[in-house]
Amino acid sequence: MLPPRAGAAPIPCRMPESSPSTRAAAAERPAGLGRRTDAMLGSLLLLVGLYHPLLAAWTAFRLGAGLDMMVPAMAAAHLLLCLLCLIEHRAGRSLHAAVVFLAGELLLLVLAYGYWGLAAQLRVQLVQLVPVLLVAAVLGRRPLAWTAAWLCGLMALGGWVDAASGLFRTDRVLHATSDLAVSAFGTVMTAWLLHHSVTGLRESLQEAHQRSQELARKRDELQVEMQARERSRDQLVHAMKMDNVGRLASGIAHDFNHLLALIQGYVAKARRSEGEILQAALQGADSATRRASAVSRRLLDFSRLEPGRPQLLDAAATLAAMAPTLQQVFDDRVHCEVETGDVQRLIHFDPAQLESILLSLAVNASQAMPDGGRFTLRLQPPDTDGRVVLQLQDTGKGMSETVRARCLEPFFTTKPVGQGTGLGLAVTASLVEAAGGAVQVHSRPGEGTRIDLQLPSRPLAA
Numbered sequence: 001m002l003p004p005r006a007g008a009a010p011i012p013c014r015m016p017e018s019s020p021s022t023r024a025a026a027a028e029r030p031a032g033l034g035r036r037t038d039a040m041l042g043s044l045l046l047l048v049g050l051y052h053p054l055l056a057a058w059t060a061f062r063l064g065a066g067l068d069m070m071v072p073a074m075a076a077a078h079l080l081l082c083l084l085c086l087i088e089h090r091a092g093r094s095l096h097a098a099v100v101f102l103a104g105e106l107l108l109l110v111l112a113y114g115y116w117g118l119a120a121q122l123r124v125q126l127v128q129l130v131p132v133l134l135v136a137a138v139l140g141r142r143p144l145a146w147t148a149a150w151l152c153g154l155m156a157l158g159g160w161v162d163a164a165s166g167l168f169r170t171d172r173v174l175h176a177t178s179d180l181a182v183s184a185f186g187t188v189m190t191a192w193l194l195h196h197s198v199t200g201l202r203e204s205l206q207e208a209h210q211r212s213q214e215l216a217r218k219r220d221e222l223q224v225e226m227q228a229r230e231r232s233r234d235q236l237v238h239a240m241k242m243d244n245v246g247r248l249a250s251g252i253a254h255d256f257n258h259l260l261a262l263i264q265g266y267v268a269k270a271r272r273s274e275g276e277i278l279q280a281a282l283q284g285a286d287s288a289t290r291r292a293s294a295v296s297r298r299l300l301d302f303s304r305l306e307p308g309r310p311q312l313l314d315a316a317a318t319l320a321a322m323a324p325t326l327q328q329v330f331d332d333r334v335h336c337e338v339e340t341g342d343v344q345r346l347i348h349f350d351p352a353q354l355e356s357i358l359l360s361l362a363v364n365a366s367q368a369m370p371d372g373g374r375f376t377l378r379l380q381p382p383d384t385d386g387r388v389v390l391q392l393q394d395t396g397k398g399m400s401e402t403v404r405a406r407c408l409e410p411f412f413t414t415k416p417v418g419q420g421t422g423l424g425l426a427v428t429a430s431l432v433e434a435a436g437g438a439v440q441v442h443s444r445p446g447e448g449t450r451i452d453l454q455l456p457s458r459p460l461a462a
Contacts (some may be wrong), residue, residue, distance in 0.1 A: 018374060037138060038094045045089060045101065049082030072116060077108055102135060103184040109154055117165065118158030118179050122348055129187055138193040148191040155183045222423050235354065236427050240360055310350045310435065314460060315388055316340035318351065321356055326377065331363045331373025338363075341377045345457040353431050361451055362390050367415075368396025368449065382457055387437065390453040399443040407441055428453075 056075035060067050081104040088097035110130065111119060121128065129151060136147035159180035163173045323338040329334050356379065363374050373395035382391035399407065406412045409428040427440045436456045443449040 002332055003231070037350075038089075041098055041135075042086070042089050045082050045086050045097070048131075049079055049086065052082075053079035059066045062430065068371075074112065078105075080104070081108070081274065092305070098135065102132070104151060109151075110157070113158035114161060116158075117161035118155055118183065121158060122179060125183060127187075129190060129386065133187070133191050133194050137198040139190070141195060141199075144191055144195050148187055151187050152184045155180055155187070169328070183437065188447055227352065233430055233453075235429070237356065237431065240356055240424060240427050277439060288325045310348050312348055312458075313351060315345050315347045315379055315390075315455075315457065317379060318341050318347075319358075319390070322355060322377075323357070325393050326358065326362050329359065330366050330369075330375060331372075333368065334369055336377075337375070337376045338377045341381070343379045343381055343388060344460040345382055346460055347435075347455045347457050349435050349455065350431075357428045357431060357453070358390075358392070360428065364424060365392065365394035365449070368394055368398075386457055387454045388457040390455065391450060392446065392449040392453070395448040398445045398447050398449055400445055404443050 052075040056072050059071050083099060085097040085101040085104075088094075089102065132147060133144065136144040158178040162176040162179070165172075219225055305412065316338075319340050323336070326338065327336050362375065362377075369375070375395075376391075376393045378391040378393070380391055382388050403414060408425050408429045412426075425439075425441075432439050432453055432455065438454045440452040440454070441449070442452070
């Protein structure tokens, strides 16, 4: 009785360098096995290394003293080969380990088929062939073809051994030929299936990689576009600030003239006075100087091109502090009011941007009331969502429904060429929305305009 499974072994690795197929596949070997293939190779080496000693022990238990000594010799050879390849694999040389393992397994298969023949291998042939062909398919089409041809040659060698052991009797020759045909057909079919399966997986992975790169490129383009839009918005905000600074220049100069005259009066009084009167005059001059410095610093901060720096602001106190500045926008025919009521809420907004928004809307209201009227900045209590409303209302000409529907669009303006950019309301809406709020415009021809700036708020701490 021929010992079954004596030469059986799963062969998971690449073509050996000593075989003819290795030279043909050398150019097609990948630079690395990849993370998943590398993990599969390590597990396969461990399984094959355990399989052969266990199989030899089971065969020895069954046959006892009649055990062919070739069985433990082959098991020891497989075990040593697996240990060597595992050492190479753990050292990070997985490709080299795969090639060495495949070369050793193919040589051991030559010994097994030449010693025991084809019939003894039929029961474990599936375990022998599938790992070999799988690893060859991973290497590429040409290594797979050479591996399949090599295995068919081994089967032919085993068939010759089977036929020769029966002195080439007709029945033994026919039996060996039948085994050879079935085994060769199974090998070729398995190789064909593995080739198309692995090729399909490679194409799918390549397509997925290309899509990933395309998505990454789109993401980078989107980030660049978003950064460009942020820069454009910052530039528009700065342009709006500078436009408002120009409109406020005359009012600021008027305030400075008053402050400088006040300082000059206190200094003149100090020259003519002594004692407590002198100290009071100097103190008044110092106070007036501080007020003039605050006005200039406020103007410089307002006109500076810097990114927004939101901070918590007392809504009522901020609007009340804006009242003198807003009054400078209107002439004596317009009555300007700032009503804060008893609202005690905090808003999160950049103070310079808030001043820019209120000044821009006040300028629009002033231009809508050439014959005078009333402008009101009112702070409404928070609604159920905790939003306060900064309500700006004028008694000007108002807007038609068509103009009102488009007033928040960038570059839309009804002013003559050179008198408006159409960016004031658009930038206002952008800044308010960036703060988590919303802008609503209510207007009718002849009934004035009301603009509601809805901003998230929180209670003012006691």
